[in-house]
Amino acid sequence: MKPLGKLRLGVNIDHVATVRNARGSQYPDPLRAAKMAEEAGADGITAHLREDRRHILDQDIQRLVDQLSVPLNFEMAATEEMQKIALLHKPHAVCIVPEKREERTTEGGLEVVKQEDHLGHFIEPLREAGSRVSIFIEPDYKQIEAASRIGVHIVELHTGTYCDLHAEGRFSKRNTELESLREMASFAHSLGLEVHAGHGLTYSCVQPIAAFPELRELNIGHFLIGEGVFRGLKSAIKEMRRLMDEARAAS
Numbered sequence: 001m002k003p004l005g006k007l008r009l010g011v012n013i014d015h016v017a018t019v020r021n022a023r024g025s026q027y028p029d030p031l032r033a034a035k036m037a038e039e040a041g042a043d044g045i046t047a048h049l050r051e052d053r054r055h056i057l058d059q060d061i062q063r064l065v066d067q068l069s070v071p072l073n074f075e076m077a078a079t080e081e082m083q084k085i086a087l088l089h090k091p092h093a094v095c096i097v098p099e100k101r102e103e104r105t106t107e108g109g110l111e112v113v114k115q116e117d118h119l120g121h122f123i124e125p126l127r128e129a130g131s132r133v134s135i136f137i138e139p140d141y142k143q144i145e146a147a148s149r150i151g152v153h154i155v156e157l158h159t160g161t162y163c164d165l166h167a168e169g170r171f172s173k174r175n176t177e178l179e180s181l182r183e184m185a186s187f188a189h190s191l192g193l194e195v196h197a198g199h200g201l202t203y204s205c206v207q208p209i210a211a212f213p214e215l216r217e218l219n220i221g222h223f224l225i226g227e228g229v230f231r232g233l234k235s236a237i238k239e240m241r242r243l244m245d246e247a248r249a250a251s
């Protein structure tokens with residue numbers, strides 16, 4: 001059997017900025033964390049510039065663009081303001097996510113079906129500027145088909161429900177969600193889309209996802225930044241890398 005290809009690890013550094021902004025200080029610096037993540041073997045860095053600037057700030061994006069050696073995945077809502085910023089920086093990838101001011105984190109996937117025309121037009125200039133366009137969606141046939149129709153390069157499947165069910169010990173429901181993610185990864189791949197996944201992943205729930213053969217990238221942030229407090233960020237990232245590689249070697 002052919003061994004599975006390497007799964008890329010994108011490290012999301014948003015929550016280093018959350019801690020910094022809690023005190024309005026200059027530290028901890030998300031760029032320093034990004035550089036450390038590179039040294040630990042991250043294949044890319046993800047940063048989400050939210051409308052309310054609750055963590056990553058505009059100047060962080062500028063510094064990341066100027067100083068990173070690995071690709072930047074710029075997460076953003078489908079707004080004119082964010083489109084302008086993305087077109088200014090032309091990051092390697094843009095990931096379009098839904099955004100609500102009152103949410104604590106990105107709670108669900110983007111509704112693509114109901115705004116197909118709008119999103120199709122919205123991503124056109126981003127594609128033309130040379131960014132890989134990704135869209136963060138629920139594992140759902142109709143959303144994936146719509147994502148494919150509008151011409152994105154990548155779909156990122158939302159693993160939040162799977163991770164929550166795992167953390168709550170509701171394993172039967174967790175397994176149903178896992179199957180749905182597996183099926184949708186395979187379906188998206190069959191349509192020619194590159195498949196990524198992320199949200200809520202931890203050491204204890206990453207491996208069944210990492211073993212999906214069609215998957216090319218995982219984006220992981222909150223858990224790694226938290227774990228970094230206890231064991232150091234590099235060590236936290238290296239352990240995630242090891243678990244991902246182990247899962248792929250075993251399947």
Ligand code: PXP
Pocket residue numbers: 012014048075095097105106136156197198199200201219220221222223
């Ligand atoms: N992927 C996307 C599209 C996200 O919005 C987030 C959270 O910002 C992540 C991955 C990473 O999720 P977490 O921080 O829970 O690992």
